Amino acid sequence: MSDVAEWWQTSIINMEPGRISIRGEEIEELIGNLSFAEMIWLMICGTKPDSGQARLLEAALVASVDHGPQAPSIAAARMAVTCGLGLNGAMGTAVHMLDDVHGGAGEQLVDWLHHLVDSGVEDNLDTEISAYQAKVNSFIPGFGHRFHKPVDP
Structure with missing residues (x-):
């Protein structure tokens, strides 16, 4: 080049x-x-x-704007600033906290949605959702939150 x-x-x-x-x-x-x-x-x-x-x-x-100070990524970013890191360091600290356990539901949801589209089951989503909830988890990734029950705002 x-x-x-x-x-x-x-x-x-x-x-x-x-x-x-x-x-x-x-x-x-x-x-x-x-x-x-x-x-x-x-x-x-x-x-x-x-x-x-x-x-x-x-x-x-x-x-997704803010989930309060108790969220691990937000708490870590605040601690980073308290320790003297600048904005970029604090944001990097927060981003590095995101994974399957914290902040990963979106990626898990996208993977599942790709599976649904690839399977061609768009006309039978109710059955697919019920099967997922029975076999894998009662919560669909990206919907609901352990701190916000019974309804995630």
Whole structure:
């Protein structure tokens, strides 16, 4: 790769002097015309979301903003700041706390949803959900929380 401009080009972004495009869309056309959630969707999925997809991602972003000081990642970030770390160090500390036990339900849910789509069972979801709850866990990953019973806000 001899041209430096090629180094900045990916399937998501093409950046060169005086020009930035995201998924083939000029950044100037996106600014003011897409919400933050719609922009994230475009970057991740490669297409602009429909209104239902945009509302779903917006709801997920709002729900994930803060879970109070008792959440392990938040407690660790606060402790990091107390110990003198700056913002980047505190955020890194919090992110490193995320895994299957804490913050992993989203990934587990996506894996299960991929399984459902790959299995072609969209027309029989009630049966699939009931089977999952009977065989694997009564809680569907990403739905419900041990501290918020009986209903997760």
